[in-house]
Amino acid sequence: MIGGIGPSSQGDGLGQMGILTIGVPDAEHALELVEALEDRWACCASDPAEPPMAVVFLSPDNVSDFAHLLRRVQGWLTERSLGAIAFELHGLGHIHGRPAS
Secondary structure, eight states, rough: OOOTTSOTTTSGGGGGGEEEEEEOOHHHHHHHHHHHOOOOOOOEEOOOOSOOOOEOOOOOTTTHHHHHHHHHHHHHHHHHHHOOOEEEEEEEEESHHHHHH
């Protein structure tokens, strides 16, 4: 799970979700991840001139959908044996996995 997500003293948290970015090794992986997710979430790949990432637009009303999204991304990563990738939501980040050796 992404560190730091949840209610805070300012009231931000899952109820204000907006955009999750998922940094991946290259543009091809970004496109593959978008294809794997677009059946359920609005998403797109970053511009080829930008660092490679998938961008997922999240519903502020469905916390269980967010958990399902993270499980789906984790399964996608496992299938490809990718090294560490970065998630970011509301400026809070989390590294998943270990750097490739």
